[in-house]
Amino acid sequence: MLNFLARRIVQLVPTLVFVSILIFSLQHLLPGDPALVMAGEERDPAVIEQIRKQYHLDRTIPVQYAYWVANVLSGDLGESLRIKVPVLDLIAQKLPVTLQLAAMAIVIALLIGIPAGIISAVKKGTAWDYGANLFALWGISTPNFWLGIMLIFLFSIKLGWLPASGFVPPSENLRASLASTIMPAFVLGNAIAAILMRHTRSAMLQVLESDYVRTARAKGLSERSVILKHAMRNALTPVITLGALELGTLLSGAVLTEQIFSVPGFGKLIVDAVFNRDYAVVQGVVLVTATVYITLNLIADVAYILVNPRLRG
Amino acid sequence: MADAALSAMPLAGPQDELESPARRALQRLFKRKGAVVGLLVIVVFALVALLAPWIAPYDPVATSWTAVRKPPSALHWFGTDELGRDILARVIHGARASLMAGAISVTIALAIGVPLGLLAGYRGGFIDALIGRITDAMLACPFLILAIALAAVLGPSLADAMIAIGVSATPVFIRLTRGQVMSVKVEDYVEAARAIGNPPWRIALVHILPNILPALLVQATLSVAAAIIAEAALSFLGLGQQPPFPSWGSMLNAAQRFLGNAPWMAIWPGLVIFLVVLSLNLLGDGLRDALDPRER
Helix, strand or coil: HHHHHHHHHHHHHHHHHHHHHHHHHHHHCCCCCHHHHCCCCCHHHHHHHHHHHCCCCCCCCHHHHHHHHHHHHCCCCCEEECCEEEEEHHHHHHHHHHHHHHHHHHHHHHHHCCCHHHHHHCEEEEEHHHHHHHHHHHHHHHHHHHHHHHHHHHHHHHHHCCCCCCCCCCCHHHHHHHHHHHHHHHHHHHHHHHHHHHHHHHHHHHHCCHHHHHHHCCCCHHHHHHHHHHHHHHHHHHHHHHHHHHHHHHHHHHHEEEEHHHCCCHHHHHHHHHCCHHHHHHHHHHHHHHHHHHHHHHHHHHHHHCCCCCHHH | HHHHHHHCCCHCHHHHHHHHHHHHHHHHHCCHHHHHHHHHHHHHHHHHHHHHHCCCCCCCCCCCCCCCCCCCCCCCCCCEEECCCCCHHHHHHHHHHHHHHHHHHHHHHHHHHHHHHHHHHHHHHHHHHHHHHHHHHCCCCCCCHHHHHHHHHHHCHHHHHHHHHHHHHHHHHHHHHHHHHHHHHCCHHHHHHHCCCCHHHHHHHHHHHHHHHHHHHHHHHHHHHHHHHHHHHHHHHCCCCCCCCHHHHHHHHHHHCCCCCCCCCHHHHHHHHHHHHHHHHHHHHHHHHHHHHHHH
């Protein structure tokens, strides 16, 4: 196990190096002189020269990259050009909001996706199965920004039950916090529920045909106990690990969902940064997202090994 | 079994024998109602996009101060928007932006991804490791976030959005092609082609590529669906099609501001995105089942 973990972590190093090159080169793909972009309205040559020195823009590209990596490794992701706040502080401020949304979305996705998948596998070929498959198709094909707008129309404008936008931290008022996040969390969770349902269904179908399930039935166990105690436990293992990979979808989805519901999270941060041409923030957000995603992948791999004794070397 | 192996051998080459697996797959595809409906809807939308200037009831960018935010009526079937433009005309012309973005960005992804995947899978070694790590790095950034970052660098326009989406979709095709090549290159007919002295490029293009096309076709169909959503998302954020030209995504952005008094502005563009993406997903699922050798 430790061997496997060590090997996986060593494999991550080149990936992280390439991610950092990719993100570093984003800045250099920009048309024009980065020093001029950073100077903004300022046109004084002395100031521009000073910026060039400060950010080592007068050095060769590999040297600039080395400086940038050294800064990133020491936790310095640069400073927002617009509001002059360290990028890391901005991210630390916005990330908890998105994490709350993401956690609620995962709960919603699990509550819908897994039961729907189990029912559709157990009742294969019936109206239940048909309905669950339709739900999955709907979930995968609905653009989440449209779903968000339609929910605002129904629950905020027509019924007046939920606030259309904004965010209340749970520490301030838990009830208001839930009310402000339930719609965006549902929008985010909906697509993942559909994917989880499909994974659960195919895993359950496979398990239900296996010998040990037949044995459990032959022993005279009730169908309920066969499905819930024997089949489900084994079917859900791959589903959970596959589900972990969908967290990337969640981060992508958060960009649009937070925009629609004006939730001041991580996704809104990158969109605002793009429009303000605040490239240090864009770079920082992409870097943190990629790191989170790579780490989640690693955890999913390890979890898969942990729950699958046969794979333990 | 022996027949199947022989017909797969390029030496056996008669045209009708090579075509028959494709014909069988088509027959299986047409047996799936969902896939047929999906294909029909896509064909209809493609025709609408092609014939947009002739079938749209109004000019999609013509404003009218006397027809601002009018609900659906006999004059304007889908209603009008905040500048009095006909929504049906804009939905029809918006099909051009969406379908073009879907097709062109996936073409970009195929054009970069397939050759790199062929190279990595066939050559192996250092080139494979290098391409593999670049692919991993790109896959580590969620698709839309990578597309937004690229669109931010390239600038807000439909053409740049297509490039950003295409580049972001590339790693999936590199990985898929590489995996397929790895499994096909050990087949006997590839060994035979190598044994009679074919150069590597010829083996890759003539003997391997045709055999991995089914997998690429399925992925391309599903990727067009993802690209259409991505284009709508970028246009919704203001990074795609620029005003006054219509795109389903930018129409939804405008609609959000008038949701209280003109909900029809939001319903139609969203509904057509949903319909096109649903149809592509149905077609993709049908193609996957029809092309799966285990179903034969």
